Amino acid sequence: MSEKNIYPVPDHFQQAWMTDEKYQSLYRYSLEKPEEFWSCKAEHYINWFRPWNSVYEGDFSKGEVSWFRGGQLNVSVNCIDRHLEKRADQTAILWEGDTQDEQKSYTYQQLHDEVCKLANALKQLGVNRGDRVCIYMPMIPEAAFAMLACARIGAVHAVVFGGFSPNSLQDRILDCDCQMVITADEGIRGGRVIPLKANVDEALQCCPDVHSVLVVKYSGSDINWVEGRDHWYQSLTATQPADCEPEIMDAEDPLFILYTSGSTGKPKGVQHTTAGYILYTTVTFHYVFDYREGEVYWCAADVGWITGHSYMVYGPLSNGATTLMYAGLPFWPDASRIWDIVDRHQVNIAYTAPTAIRALMAKGNAYVDKSSRSSLRLLGTVGEPINPEAWQWYYKVVGNSRCPVVDTWWQTETGGIMITPLPGANALKPGSATRPFLGIRPDLLDDDGNKIVGPGEGNLVISGSWPSQIRTLYGDHQRMLDTYFNRFPGYYCTGDGARRDEDGYYWITGRVDDVLSVSGHRLGTAEVENALVLHQAVAEAAVVSIPDPVKGEAIYAFVTPMDDAEPSTELESELIKLTASEIGPIAKPKRIQWTKALPKTRSGKIMRRILRKIARGDTDNLGDTTTLADPSVINHLIEHSAYCQ
Ligand code: WT7
Numbered sequence: 001m002s003e004k005n006i007y008p009v010p011d012h013f014q015q016a017w018m019t020d021e022k023y024q025s026l027y028r029y030s031l032e033k034p035e036e037f038w039s040c041k042a043e044h045y046i047n048w049f050r051p052w053n054s055v056y057e058g059d060f061s062k063g064e065v066s067w068f069r070g071g072q073l074n075v076s077v078n079c080i081d082r083h084l085e086k087r088a089d090q091t092a093i094l095w096e097g098d099t100q101d102e103q104k105s106y107t108y109q110q111l112h113d114e115v116c117k118l119a120n121a122l123k124q125l126g127v128n129r130g131d132r133v134c135i136y137m138p139m140i141p142e143a144a145f146a147m148l149a150c151a152r153i154g155a156v157h158a159v160v161f162g163g164f165s166p167n168s169l170q171d172r173i174l175d176c177d178c179q180m181v182i183t184a185d186e187g188i189r190g191g192r193v194i195p196l197k198a199n200v201d202e203a204l205q206c207c208p209d210v211h212s213v214l215v216v217k218y219s220g221s222d223i224n225w226v227e228g229r230d231h232w233y234q235s236l237t238a239t240q241p242a243d244c245e246p247e248i249m250d251a252e253d254p255l256f257i258l259y260t261s262g263s264t265g266k267p268k269g270v271q272h273t274t275a276g277y278i279l280y281t282t283v284t285f286h287y288v289f290d291y292r293e294g295e296v297y298w299c300a301a302d303v304g305w306i307t308g309h310s311y312m313v314y315g316p317l318s319n320g321a322t323t324l325m326y327a328g329l330p331f332w333p334d335a336s337r338i339w340d341i342v343d344r345h346q347v348n349i350a351y352t353a354p355t356a357i358r359a360l361m362a363k364g365n366a367y368v369d370k371s372s373r374s375s376l377r378l379l380g381t382v383g384e385p386i387n388p389e390a391w392q393w394y395y396k397v398v399g400n401s402r403c404p405v406v407d408t409w410w411q412t413e414t415g416g417i418m419i420t421p422l423p424g425a426n427a428l429k430p431g432s433a434t435r436p437f438l439g440i441r442p443d444l445l446d447d448d449g450n451k452i453v454g455p456g457e458g459n460l461v462i463s464g465s466w467p468s469q470i471r472t473l474y475g476d477h478q479r480m481l482d483t484y485f486n487r488f489p490g491y492y493c494t495g496d497g498a499r500r501d502e503d504g505y506y507w508i509t510g511r512v513d514d515v516l517s518v519s520g521h522r523l524g525t526a527e528v529e530n531a532l533v534l535h536q537a538v539a540e541a542a543v544v545s546i547p548d549p550v551k552g553e554a555i556y557a558f559v560t561p562m563d564d565a566e567p568s569t570e571l572e573s574e575l576i577k578l579t580a581s582e583i584g585p586i587a588k589p590k591r592i593q594w595t596k597a598l599p600k601t602r603s604g605k606i607m608r609r610i611l612r613k614i615a616r617g618d619t620d621n622l623g624d625t626t627t628l629a630d631p632s633v634i635n636h637l638i639e640h641s642a643y644c645q
Contacts, residue, residue, distance in 0.1 A: 007428040030439040045282045047082045048073045063485045065465045067276035068251050075278045076152035079317035083108045091322045095141050096329040113242035113531035118149035120240035124251045125212045129154030129504035134178040136160045138187030139327040142216045143303045144313050146182045154247035158257040162187050164584045173207050176257050176269050176474045180212045186219035192327035197223045213567035245545040251275035257474050261411040263514035265526035269474030270412050276467030277524035280416040285315030290423045295348040298324040302602045306412040330356050335363035339371035351380035355519040359550045361393045372492040380406040383520025385508050391430035415468025419506050432505045446506025449488050519551045521586050531582035537565035542598050544612040554590035557616035567594040602629045614641050
């Protein structure tokens with residue numbers, strides 16, 4: 001790494017409470033005495049009804065871990081009630097709608113009242129402690145109220161991204177057996193209507209256990225109504241008391257389930273529990289974003305993803321921060337919207353994804369230059385590796401070379417940020433997530449499981465537990481073991497590859513499994529393939545990723561039509577539509593290549609490694625093709641690839 005690509009800690013961060021020396025010594029201590037370290041954090045950062053008996057117990061290699069056994073607490077109390085004494089009138093949630101004239105804000109007192117009313121309404125609808133509640137909402141404050149109301153009464157929420165199709169929604173509702181859905185009549189994003197309630201109606205055609213649907217009136221359009229099942233959110237909450245006794249939860253009671261893509265078609269219901277999750281998100285939010293009293297923090301993620309859970313709702317609110325929520329799109333009505341929001345709301349800390357940064361960068365600097373952005377103090381990114389050009393644009397143009405960029409690596413399964421700079425402590429290298437957070441011990445292993453010492457590249461794994469570690473995949477603990485713990489016994493396997501440089505900095509190189517990352521959103525190759533083969537004209541399909549200048553990765557699909565089907569542009573657009581309706585618009589292939597056959601091993605396994613190279617035009621060295629059942633398939637594929645036309 002050349003010197004000119006190292007960005008030292010900016011002057012005004014030199015006085016930050018975290019310095020390199022402090023980080024080094026705290027880090028050493030956190031690994032040497034993890035229980036002491038975490039119990040000290042748990043006392044300082046979290047309010048408990050009853051203290052714990054043991055900090056950590058379990059068998060990490062079996063994925064059986066428990067943190068703060070015996071402790072009792074409630075997450076909504078930590079995010080709301082405990083702040084009321086000091087900051088009842090401080091803004092908790094600042095909301096901007098799709099258009100600039102829609103603004104709302106809620107103080108901590110108002111947040112308390114809204115959450116309690118909704119919690120009471122949920123109880124009235126028969127939701128009990130431990131029940132699963134599906135939340136399928138636009139980016140409106142009620143989405144956060146819904147999560148916190150579930151936490152208040154001990155119900156387990158399963159938020160499903162509002163961009164997912166009725167089918168995907170149905171799969172998730174059935175998988176975790178939700179009995180109640182909270183939604184809105186319609187979402188509105190970038191002026192476009194998203195028919196949420198209609199999608200729910202369609203999804204529920206095969207979900208007999210759902211007894212109630214609570215609908216926020218948001219767009220105000222006419223919607224279909226099922227008497228007895230559907231209830232208006234506003235009318236049901238209006239009459240409820242603004243107080244609701246919080247449920248006393250055990251440390252290891254589940255808090256939520258969030259679905260994410262794996263390498264098979266079936267989405268995985270990642271389950272997080274109460275104490276470990278709220279402790280880890282609270283502490284990381286405080287350290288990584290260096291949050292200071294009174295600041296406005298903006299995480300641009302959707303509530304449907306883990307980032308929206310940990311760093312838009314739980315982490316910030318638990319720290320008593322002001323968190324901004326934006327319902328619209330980065331380019332709506334034009335590419336200056338984001339910077340305009342930063343100025344109008346005097347945002348101090350902004351956290352977004354590389355894909356958004358690249359798209360904004362592509363529009364040119366004029367949109368940024370129109371704004372002052374003088375309130376900004378810290379910038380963050382998450383979701384995929386950030387390319388150095390985009391990093392530098394973010395740092396220099398957006399942050400005027402004043403604001404450190406925290407490139408945070410983590411996953412739905414890790415619950416919170418795992419590898420990240422701490423502002424003030426680290427010199428930054430564009431494209432590197434830098435160093436592990438306190439208490440986190442990353443390791444690199446070669447494919448045979450040997451540990452790589454010093455600089456090198458390999459499979460990124462984590463040694464030892466941390467409080468917000470995934471506890472199980474809902475209803476399928478064996479799958480969780482197979483996915484995360486059996487590949488390299490004794491380690492948590494992240495599924496990512498990484499390089500460690502001579503300074504001990506980590507550089508994430510991307511997924512090593514069959515998972516795609518489109519605009520930072522995970523999709524399993526099998527999910528997209530399963531959607532494509534639903535079409536009667538399709539015999540077989542295989543999808544791989546290709547680099548995309550804005551989205552990071554785009555989908556390239558190889559499709560073998562049925563013998564009696566003719567490939568055509570109409571068929572192509574039908575397939576693209578099918579992926580959108582089956583999964584969601586993010587699953588649309590950028591490119592479809594018709595094939596006569598797919599390269600397979602003799603045991604019938606599709607060799608995606610080869611397809612990935614063909615899709616990328618990298619055909620000089622296809623690697624070992626001797627295991628192919630029919631090597632002649634390859635030439636046909638190369639001749640018809642996007643690069644040979
Ligand atoms: C995967 C996890 C964590 C919230 C958003 C995505 C990739 C995430 C980074 C980063 C390089 C990153 C990894 C990871 N990823 N952050 N800073 N640098 N890659 O959550 O959907 O669970 O996806 O996103 O590949 O495994 P997720």
